[in-house]
Amino acid sequence: MIEMIDVWKTYPNGTHALRGITVRIKKGEFVYVVGPSGAGKSTFIKLMYREERPTKGQIFVNGINLEALRERRIPYLRRHIGVVFQDFKLLPKLTVRENVAFAMEVVEAPRRQIRQRVKEVLELVKLSHKADVYPDELSGGEQQRVAIARALVNRPSVLLADEPTGNLDPETSWGIMQLLEEINNHGTTVVMATHNREIVNTMRKRVIAIENGEIVRDEQRGEYGYET
Numbered sequence: 001m002i003e004m005i006d007v008w009k010t011y012p013n014g015t016h017a018l019r020g021i022t023v024r025i026k027k028g029e030f031v032y033v034v035g036p037s038g039a040g041k042s043t044f045i046k047l048m049y050r051e052e053r054p055t056k057g058q059i060f061v062n063g064i065n066l067e068a069l070r071e072r073r074i075p076y077l078r079r080h081i082g083v084v085f086q087d088f089k090l091l092p093k094l095t096v097r098e099n100v101a102f103a104m105e106v107v108e109a110p111r112r113q114i115r116q117r118v119k120e121v122l123e124l125v126k127l128s129h130k131a132d133v134y135p136d137e138l139s140g141g142e143q144q145r146v147a148i149a150r151a152l153v154n155r156p157s158v159l160l161a162d163e164p165t166g167n168l169d170p171e172t173s174w175g176i177m178q179l180l181e182e183i184n185n186h187g188t189t190v191v192m193a194t195h196n197r198e199i200v201n202t203m204r205k206r207v208i209a210i211e212n213g214e215i216v217r218d219e220q221r222g223e224y225g226y227e228t
C-alpha cells in the first residue's frame with residue numbers, strides 16, 4: 001500500500017509543486033494520474049520512490065516510512081518499487097539481457113537466480129529473441145518493454161510509470177498498456193502518470209487528477225477529463 005499524508009513539495013527555487021496531498025493507494029490497484037502540464041504529476045511519482053523528498057508530510061510504501069529511511073536502505077525500497085519512464089532510460093552500452101540483469105546485480109542477487117529471472121521477464125515482455133541486441137537496435141515500443149522487464153525483475157509490488165507511452169505511436173502504446181494491465185492482473189499495483197486521453201477513457205481505472213499541486217478529483221473508473 002502507498003499512503004501520503006499532507007505531503008508538500010517546494011523545490012529549492014521556490015516552486016510549490018505539491019500542496020497538501022493526502023491519498024491512499026491499495027495493493028493491487030491501477031491508478032492513472034492526470035492533470036495539466038506542470039501540475040505536479042511527476043513530482044508525485046518521484047516522491048514515491050524517494051527520487052525527491054517532501055518538504056512536509058509523510059509517505060509510506062508497504063509500511064516503509066520513506067522519510068525515516070536511511071540512504072543506504074534505498075536499494076531495499078527500490079526492490080519493492082519498479083519505475084518506467086517516457087524516455088526508457090536504458091543503458092546504451094549494455095545488451096537487453098544485461099540491462100535487465102543489472103537491476104538484480106545492484107541488489108546482489110545470486111548469479112543463477114539472475115539468469116533464471118531475466119529469462120522469465122524477457123519472456124513476459126516477449127523479447128527473448130532480442131536478448132543479445134543493444135537498445136539502439138530496438139524500436140521505441142521494444143525499448144519500453146525492456147524497461148518494463150527491468151522494472152519487474154526484482155518482483156516489486158508497485159510499478160510506477162511516468163508517461164510510459166509518451167514517446168510511442170498509438171498502436172505501440174496499446175501494446176504497452178496491455179502489458180501493464182497483465183502485470184496489474186498478477187497483483188502488482190500500477191501508478192501511471194499520463195496525458196493519454198484515449199487510454200484513460202478506454203481502459204477505465206481509478207483516476208487521480210492533480211492541478212496546481214492539489215488533488216482535485218479522485219474517481220473509480222474515472223475519465224481523463226481534459227481537452228487535448
Ligand SMILES: Nc1ncnc2c1ncn2[C@@H]1O[C@H](COP(=O)(O)OP(=O)(O)OP(=O)(O)O)[C@@H](O)[C@H]1O
Nearest residue numbers: 011012013015017036037038039040041042043044
Ligand atoms: N527539479 C525541479 N526544480 C524546480 N522546479 C521543478 C523541478 N521539477 C519540477 N519543477 C516544477 O514543479 C512543478 C511540477 O512539476 P512536475 O514535473 O511534477 O509536473 P507534471 O505534472 O509532471 O508536468 P508534465 O505533465 O509537464 O510532465 C512545475 O512547476 C515544475 O516546473
